[in-house]
Amino acid sequence: MKVSRENQITGIEKVVPTVCASHCGGSCLLKVHVKDGAITRIETDDGEEPQLRACWRGRAYRQRVYAPDRVRYPMRRTGSRGEGRFERISWSEALDTVASELKRVRGTYGPASIILSQMAGDIAFLNQFGPMPRLLNMTGGYTGVWGITSFGQGVSASLYTYGSLLTGNNRDDLMNSKLMILWGWNPACTICGTNTCWYLAQAREAGARIVAIDPKHTDTVATFADQWIPIRPGTDAAMIIAMAYVTIMEKLYDEDFLTTYTVGFDSFRDYVLGIEDGVPKTPSWAEEITGVPSRAIAELAREYATIKPAALMAGIAPGRTAYGEQYHRAAMTLAAMTGNIGIHGGDAAARAWESVFPGYPYPVDPMTEIFPGLVGAVLNPVEEGLGAADGFFREPQVHRANLADAILKGKSGGYFTDYKMLYIAHSNDVTQLPNINTLARALRSLEFVVVQEQFMTPTAKFADILLPVSTFMERNDVTYGVGTAFIGAMNRVIEPLWESKSPLEIATALAERMGIEGFLDREEPQILEDFVKRNNVPDYAAFREQGTYRYKLLEPYIAFQTEIENPLNNPFPTASGRIEIYSQQLADANKPGLPPIPKYIESWESVNDPVVKRYPLQLITTHFKRRTLSQFDSIPWLRELEEQAVMISKEDAHSRGINDGDMVRVFNDRGQMVIPASVTERIMPGVVDVPHGAWYEPDERGVDRGGCANVLVGNGISPSGGFAYNTGLVEVERL
Numbered sequence: 126m127k128v129s130r131e132n133q134i135t136g137i138e139k140v141v142p143t144v145c146a147s148h149c150g151g152s153c154l155l156k157v158h159v160k161d162g163a164i165t166r167i168e169t170d171d172g173e174e175p176q177l178r179a180c181w182r183g184r185a186y187r188q189r190v191y192a193p194d195r196v197r198y199p200m201r202r203t204g205s206r207g208e209g210r211f212e213r214i215s216w217s218e219a220l221d222t223v224a225s226e227l228k229r230v231r232g233t234y235g236p237a238s239i240i241l242s243q244m245a246g247d248i249a250f251l252n253q254f255g256p257m258p259r260l261l262n263m264t265g266g267y268t269g270v271w272g273i274t275s276f277g278q279g280v281s282a283s284l285y286t287y288g289s290l291l292t293g294n295n296r297d298d299l300m301n302s303k304l305m306i307l308w309g310w311n312p313a314c315t316i317c318g319t320n321t322c323w324y325l326a327q328a329r330e331a332g333a334r335i336v337a338i339d340p341k342h343t344d345t346v347a348t349f350a351d352q353w354i355p356i357r358p359g360t361d362a363a364m365i366i367a368m369a370y371v372t373i374m375e376k377l378y379d380e381d382f383l384t385t386y387t388v389g390f391d392s393f394r395d396y397v398l399g400i401e402d403g404v405p406k407t408p409s410w411a412e413e414i415t416g417v418p419s420r421a422i423a424e425l426a427r428e429y430a431t432i433k434p435a436a437l438m439a440g441i442a443p444g445r446t447a448y449g450e451q452y453h454r455a456a457m458t459l460a461a462m463t464g465n466i467g468i469h470g471g472d473a474a475a476r477a478w479e480s481v482f483p484g485y486p487y488p489v490d491p492m493t494e495i496f497p498g499l500v501g502a503v504l505n506p507v508e509e510g511l512g513a514a515d516g517f518f519r520e521p522q523v524h525r526a527n528l529a530d531a532i533l534k535g536k537s538g539g540y541f542t543d544y545k546m547l548y549i550a551h552s553n554d555v556t557q558l559p560n561i562n563t564l565a566r567a568l569r570s571l572e573f574v575v576v577q578e579q580f581m582t583p584t585a586k587f588a589d590i591l592l593p594v595s596t597f598m599e600r601n602d603v604t605y606g607v608g609t610a611f612i613g614a615m616n617r618v619i620e621p622l623w624e625s626k627s628p629l630e631i632a633t634a635l636a637e638r639m640g641i642e643g644f645l646d647r648e649e650p651q652i653l654e655d656f657v658k659r660n661n662v663p664d665y666a667a668f669r670e671q672g673t674y675r676y677k678l679l680e681p682y683i684a685f686q687t688e689i690e691n692p693l694n695n696p697f698p699t700a701s702g703r704i705e706i707y708s709q710q711l712a713d714a715n716k717p718g719l720p721p722i723p724k725y726i727e728s729w730e731s732v733n734d735p736v737v738k739r740y741p742l743q744l745i746t747t748h749f750k751r752r753t754l755s756q757f758d759s760i761p762w763l764r765e766l767e768e769q770a771v772m773i774s775k776e777d778a779h780s781r782g783i784n785d786g787d788m789v790r791v792f793n794d795r796g797q798m799v800i801p802a803s804v805t806e807r808i809m810p811g812v813v814d815v816p817h818g819a820w821y822e823p824d825e826r827g828v829d830r831g832g833c834a835n836v837l838v839g840n841g842i843s844p845s846g847g848f849a850y851n852t853g854l855v856e857v858e859r860l
């Protein structure tokens with residue numbers, strides 16, 4: 126292994142702590158063994174409980190750092206876009222080209238014709254959402270993309286209902302629950318806070334009852350659940366509303382709680398009982414829609430209303446559907462009806478997955494710091510004077526799901542301008558965004574594309590200029606715990622490999638090229654130290670040495686505890702000061718698909734859509750154990766863990782003559798792929814799962830060979846701007 130010149134050859138192995146926070150919601154301690162400037166092996170936390178033990182991906186990070194398909198040098202495209210042929214150029218030439226293209230495009234078409242598309246990569250303070258917007262804002266602005274891929278519906282539902290995004294408890298509080306309902310939530314795979322499974326295991330040992338509602342019999346179901354209730358994707362709101370029906374009819378709800386803390390229960394009750402529309406939302410009504418036996422619905426309703434305290438852990442995947450807001454709002458309403466909000470062992474049922482939302486109120490709110498940019502937000506001149514912010518949208522931003530449409534149509538499609546240049550930073554759009562075949566076409570039509578990447582991903586192959594990015598092992602940063610209260614030191618373990626630079630270094634170098642004064646007001650080490658100190662970490666050197674600083678809490682942090690314990694002095698941050706089962710804000714907005722009380726609304730591409738004749742199977746596209754999104758997909762050790770395949774029930778497979786391991790074609794009008802079938806009883810009939818994140822790999826006929834779910838997923842947007850990755854229909858046939 127060739128390492129960079131700066132590394133000294135010492136022959137001595139040292140162990141450097143750092144924190145892996147790879148956008149999975151985990152932030153886990155790694156103890157990295159380094160010898161002669163190279164990583165030799167990686168261990169994890171074995172100290173005090175609760176340990177922050179890393180998963181398979183953190184433990185395999187050595188293979189990621191030294192992977193043969195890492196982007197090593199700045200490159201210029203020599204083939205056609207998407208083909209992946211490049212030649213090496215110098216940093217100086219790469220930066221000059223990017224800077225002059227930014228200037229040219231801005232000068233010729235205006236700053237709004239430059240789109241910046243970026244995502245998290247790692248959950249880190251310095252090298253995430255901040256640097257590029259700051260740079261572009263200081264040079265005239267750009268068009269931003271909006272739309273939260275993970276939990277847009279959950280976020281807006283939380284804001285409508287609670288007026289807050291700090292809706293999560295510390296995870297150790299799960300041990301106080303007597304009943305946990307894991308609703309579309311699979312932390313055994315998706316981590317969702319380093320120690321989630323550790324606490325689930327302890328709660329189970331202590332006798333808590335655990336019920337899981339999921340079309341798949343996941344590893345979480347297999348490991349923790351007493352009962353598995355499979356449900357048709359996109360129909361969860363109907364089941365929750367029928368649970369509310371039983372709770373009302375059997376007078377099991379907490380009247381005092383509703384009176385003291387909520388508004389609008391009466392309207393909801395009128396809808397549930399059918400007074401509003403003549404349709405009582407009985408368990409049999411819901412059975413028709415959800416496929417869940419009415420008895421199971423009624424029993425779960427009784428359990429949730431009577432076993433106290435109970436945590437309804439409302440996962441975000443059921444919300445990542447056409448009208449997912451309704452599922453989230455219904456879950457929060459049921460939590461209020463049973464008085465499970467703001468108490469130990471309960472849960473606000475807002476979103477079970479936090480991440481950028483930490484589940485703990487840190488002294489410095491990571492959300493407000495990371496998004497606008499660590500070095501102080503600079504407003505985007507392109508957005509100035511235009512329409513006010515509507516939720517997470519600001520004029521003239523483009524919805525991320527409409528990226529392709531905006532590029533292809535521009536002004537003629539009703540967009541703000543014609544788009545000419547795209548800068549992609551830590552985001553694998555040509556794999557992760559819906560309707561990839563169209564996006565690939567759109568990217569070919571642009572004048573200029575810049576991608577900063579660690580790997581030769583499908584997106585990187587579309588770059589005109591490709592900039593090599595370091596991994597977190599090669600730079601300093603800071604992260605924070607999700608569901609466990611601590612600040613994590615991401616320590617530079619080795620020197621940056623080859624010619625890679627951090628996202629902050631790239632933006633800084635571009636700023637220099639473009640003659641921007643004051644891009645950074647302090648040196649990087651100072652910015653990091655200031656941030657950590659503002660988080661009340663007493664000893665910065667010790668923090669870096671130990672890798673974490675843990676806050677000592679007397680009891681687990683609980684969202685809305687103060688509002689519940691002392692309502693007179695602590696109103697909820699909503700217009701009414703209460704939990705809004707009925708939202709006046711929604712009533713006033715009067716938007717289709719966003720009624721003021723939670724209702725069941727049937728998805729597009731549901732099982733009742735006429736298109737089921739051609740595409741009879743509901744598609745879900747789950748998050749995969751051995752990847753984080755599309756990251757780690759090419760890592761050999763992880764590839765051994767599981768194969769990319771379409772999961773299909775025995776019943777659906779047999780009626781199509783498909784055997785386990787057969788190559789099959791999965792298709793709809795948007796695209797097609799050829800992958801192996803995994804025939805199993807661990808998914809309900811009528812539903813198939815193509816885990817997303819496998820890299821897009823179209824053959825010469827446009828058939829995807831990589832198993833990239835997003836060739837099949839449509840770009841429909843939920844009413845509040847969420848993605849509908851789990852709404853869609855497909856057919857599967859044997860090759």
Ligand SMILES: Nc1nc2c(c(=O)[nH]1)N[C@H]1C(S)=C(S)[C@@H](COP(=O)(O)OP(=O)(O)OC[C@H]3O[C@@H](n4cnc5c(=O)[nH]c(N)nc54)[C@H](O)[C@@H]3O)O[C@H]1N2
Nearest residue numbers: 149275309311315341358359442443747748750752753754
């Ligand atoms: N290993 C790993 N961990 C990750 C990630 C990763 O890619 N890999 N990604 C991270 C990120 S960015 C995010 S946003 C989170 C995502 O976290 P989640 O959204 O919770 O993860 P998913 O695997 O998509 O879905 C969780 C479960 O919901 C079920 N499900 C899907 N649709 C429905 C539905 O309509 N109703 C019901 N009841 N269940 C449904 C699926 O079968 C699955 O078992 O995970 C984070 N953690």
Ligand SMILES: Nc1nc2c(c(=O)[nH]1)N[C@H]1C(S)=C(S)[C@@H](COP(=O)(O)OP(=O)(O)OC[C@H]3O[C@@H](n4cnc5c(=O)[nH]c(N)nc54)[C@H](O)[C@@H]3O)O[C@H]1N2
Nearest residue numbers: 244246247274275551552553557594746754755756817850
């Ligand atoms: N069908 C379907 N599609 C989905 C989803 C789904 O459920 N179904 N889930 C959606 C969700 S929840 C999310 S959050 C999005 C995520 O979408 P993305 O954020 O686009 O997905 P990643 O795979 O994390 O892509 C990050 C890319 O940045 C590169 N990179 C560049 N610089 C850095 C760096 O400094 N650090 C790191 N770590 N990486 C860097 C990585 O190599 C990687 O290729 O995907 C969405 N896509």
Ligand SMILES: [Mo]
Nearest residue numbers: 148274275276
């Ligand atoms: Mo996500």
